[in-house]
Amino acid sequence: xxxxxxxxxxxxxxxxxxxxxxxxxxxxxxxxxxxxxxxxxxxxxxxxxxxxxxxxxxxxxxxxxxxxxxxxxxxxxxxxxxxxxxxxxxxxxxxxxxxxxxxxxxxxxxxxxxxxxxxxxxxxxxxxxxxx
Numbered sequence: 001x002x003x004x005x006x007x008x009x010x011x012x013x014x015x016x017x018x019x020x021x022x023x024x025x026x027x028x029x030x031x032x033x034x035x036x037x038x039x040x041x042x043x044x045x046x047x048x049x050x051x052x053x054x055x056x057x058x059x060x061x062x063x064x065x066x067x068x069x070x071x072x073x074x075x076x077x078x079x080x081x082x083x084x085x086x087x088x089x090x091x092x093x094x095x096x097x098x099x100x101x102x103x104x105x106x107x108x109x110x111x112x113x114x115x116x117x118x119x120x121x122x123x124x125x126x127x128x129x130x131x132x
Contacts, residue, residue, distance in 0.1 A: 002121045002122070003052065003055065004055045013125045019132065024122040033074075051085045052078065052086045053128045054075040056072060097123045
């Protein structure tokens with residue numbers, strides 16, 4: 001499974017058991033780490049997830065931004081609290097890719113906004129799965 005961390009929302013995506021496809025699952029309101037952790041643990045159990053891919057938003061040049069550092073701290077907290085491996089993954093273009101995909105699928109801006117974070121998580125997971 002994968003997450004796209006944001007200060008307002010966290011997108012979640014999962015793959016099939018053969019790790020071929022990535023699909024958006026849900027968006028979790030960022031009401032604090034404990035809330036996110038609880039929601040993620042539920043998804044991990046329901047989906048029998050074996051690892052969590054956490055998108056890291058590097059700068060265009062590959063360096064760290066304030067958001068990169070915030071997301072890395074989030075990833076580290078997940079590593080300490082989850083029983084499955086947590087891997088960081090470059091997500092520089094995932095949100096843009098997600099928006100373009102949703103436009104192709106015919107979603108208007110209101111619908112896109114509701115699921116864009118989950119679709120971004122799916123783009124992160126798709127990139128990871130393709131690297132395997």
